[in-house]
Amino acid sequence: MIITNLETVPGRTIIEHFGLVQGNTIRAKHIGRDIFAGIKNIFGGELKGYTELLTESREEATQRMIQQAESFGANAIVNVRFSTSSVAQGAAELYAYGTAVRVE
Amino acid sequence: MIDFAIFLTLLGLGFAFGRYAESRHFVSIIQREKESLHCPVVTLDSYPDMHDKTESTLVTGSVVVSIDYFKRFLAGLRNIFGGRMSSYESLLDRARREAILRMKEAAMEKGAVAVISTRIETSSISKNAAKGSVGSVEVLAYGTALISGGEKAES
Amino acid sequence: MKYTPKQAPEGINYSQENPLKELVLLLSTATMIIALVVYVLFVSSDILVRFIPFSVEQQLFQQHLVEKELGMDATQAWQDQEAYMQSLVERLQAANGDKSFTFKVHIIDIKTPNAFAFPGGHIGVTPELLNIIESENGLAMVLGHEMGHHYARDPIKGLGKAVLLSMVMYALTGLGNDEFLPSLVGQVSLLGMSRFSQDQERLADKTGKDLLMKVYGHAGGATEFFEKMKDLRDGKQSELSFFETHPPTDERIQSLGQSEHPALVPLPEFVRR
Numbered sequence: 001m002i003i004t005n006l007e008t009v010p011g012r013t014i015i016e017h018f019g020l021v022q023g024n025t026i027r028a029k030h031i032g033r034d035i036f037a038g039i040k041n042i043f044g045g046e047l048k049g050y051t052e053l054l055t056e057s058r059e060e061a062t063q064r065m066i067q068q069a070e071s072f073g074a075n076a077i078v079n080v081r082f083s084t085s086s087v088a089q090g091a092a093e094l095y096a097y098g099t100a101v102r103v104e
Numbered sequence: 105m106i107d108f109a110i111f112l113t114l115l116g117l118g119f120a121f122g123r124y125a126e127s128r129h130f131v132s133i134i135q136r137e138k139e140s141l142h143c144p145v146v147t148l149d150s151y152p153d154m155h156d157k158t159e160s161t162l163v164t165g166s167v168v169v170s171i172d173y174f175k176r177f178l179a180g181l182r183n184i185f186g187g188r189m190s191s192y193e194s195l196l197d198r199a200r201r202e203a204i205l206r207m208k209e210a211a212m213e214k215g216a217v218a219v220i221s222t223r224i225e226t227s228s229i230s231k232n233a234a235k236g237s238v239g240s241v242e243v244l245a246y247g248t249a250l251i252s253g254g255e256k257a258e259s
Numbered sequence: 260m261k262y263t264p265k266q267a268p269e270g271i272n273y274s275q276e277n278p279l280k281e282l283v284l285l286l287s288t289a290t291m292i293i294a295l296v297v298y299v300l301f302v303s304s305d306i307l308v309r310f311i312p313f314s315v316e317q318q319l320f321q322q323h324l325v326e327k328e329l330g331m332d333a334t335q336a337w338q339d340q341e342a343y344m345q346s347l348v349e350r351l352q353a354a355n356g357d358k359s360f361t362f363k364v365h366i367i368d369i370k371t372p373n374a375f376a377f378p379g380g381h382i383g384v385t386p387e388l389l390n391i392i393e394s395e396n397g398l399a400m401v402l403g404h405e406m407g408h409h410y411a412r413d414p415i416k417g418l419g420k421a422v423l424l425s426m427v428m429y430a431l432t433g434l435g436n437d438e439f440l441p442s443l444v445g446q447v448s449l450l451g452m453s454r455f456s457q458d459q460e461r462l463a464d465k466t467g468k469d470l471l472m473k474v475y476g477h478a479g480g481a482t483e484f485f486e487k488m489k490d491l492r493d494g495k496q497s498e499l500s501f502f503e504t505h506p507p508t509d510e511r512i513q514s515l516g517q518s519e520h521p522a523l524v525p526l527p528e529f530v531r532r
Contacts, residue, residue: 007148018265019144020222024272026193030186064271072265079147087228087241088192090183097224099146141264152260178278181285190281194273
């Protein structure tokens with residue numbers, strides 16, 4: 001499955017499209033990471049635990065989007081956008097959406 | 105003791121009514137999605153024959169969905185242990201599909217052929233988990249509806 | 260490009276499983292962890308509390324505060340009985356060779372025969388108990404039993420557990436968080452603290468019997484109170500509260516052994532009203 005945030009896939013032509021596909025995940029951090037982040041709050045710097053958590057979540061959201069596209073019979077998703085928002089206390093929502101197409 | 109009884113009642117109410125509302129909403133969403141399949145929604149910024157269309161306009165669809173007590177409690181528990189919050193996932197999926205449907209419906213009312221350059225924004229209204237406050241999520245979907253001059257939807 | 264309308268399958272972006280399953284799983288995990296933590300805290304509190312010296316315990320539970328709590332500060336009604344029991348306790352203490360504890364006996368006007376041990380070295384006895392006991396030995400056994408609780412630091416252990424439990428409940432639920440301190444004090448009401456475990460009760464029985472031996476040279480009268488209580492129960496009154504917090508009476512009589520001994524000292528007349 002080709003994923004791109006361009007309009008088209010370079011070097012290929014889009015012959016068919018299936019409309020919007022989307023994938024989302026909501027992940028909560030757990031108490032351990034919370035405590036560690038609290039400590040890091042004093043010293044500053046990258047919160048590796050959270051970065052890791054959000055990266056995994058983004059992976060999963062993308063995976064779900066791909067699942068939807070595959071069920072349509074698409075082989076590429078173009079014009080992909082990501083969005084992160086916080087919808088619940090202590091949880092981040094990762095959302096990925098794009099257009100499922102078939103390229104040649 | 106009375107606090108605990110109130111808590112259990114709220115939990116039960118949240119669970120019962122939440123499940124009911126959710127399943128009804130999903131049924132309605134799936135139905136309307138089927139009916140509006142002929143009008144595609146894409147995130148592409150360009151579309152075949154788009155410059156032939158004489159009319160195009162911005163269309164939006166938005167919805168605010170609120171959390172129920174049961175989901176909030178479950179999310180709170182999840183917060184301690186970490187992992188996927190399945191209680192919120194269905195809420196957000198509903199909200200998003202509803203917003204996209206509303207945008208489509210606004211577009212189809214204008215006689216659009218397709219909605220292109222779609223963007224979706226999600227934000228939370230008062231996600232504060234303090235006792236008694238409302239937790240809700242707002243989803244906004246907007247895009248450009250391509251309306252053929254005078255013609256209805258072509259496949 | 261052509262457009263092929265497709266409907267996405269359900270269940271990708273959300274789980275179609277019943278949320279109750281998740282609730283049960285999470286709740287049971289949380290409960291197990293909490294139970295484990297509380298258990299560890301209880302065990303460590305029993306160990307740590309022994310480091311609180313008796314003098315501190317006494318300071319916290321001063322006599323006038325205890326009497327105020329028991330509503331006994333104004334009455335002069337039972338002074339004779341209290342003085343008699345106080346001297347009995349001091350005899351037991353002297354025979355035991357113990358100098359580190361200070362005991363104070365109070366009459367508690369409740370309508371059931373019972374005796375209590377409160378933090379700070381306080382011992383409470385009800386008038387009903389004085390009525391049903393006939394010998395000084397029997398009374399000495401009861402007092403010695405309560406002293407045994409104090410020697411084992413049972414009151415302050417119970418106090419520590421109650422404080423811990425309140426703190427855990429407060430941290431978990433925020434229930435009663437506006438009135439935490441007053442409710443804590445209320446909960447730790449002295450009468451409530453007389454609930455000791457059965458093991459603690461058995462040990463206190465043993466201590467009471469030892470003290471009897473040291474003062475009188477024999478353990479006669481040790482089972483008098485229990486036998487009288489049994490008679491009462493087989494009779495009309497049901498002293499449920501007594502039987503609930505203590506090991507089965509027959510068992511206690513058995514482990515204390517025979518109490519048929521000639522030289523039992525009768526109680527002075529003024530004691531029973």
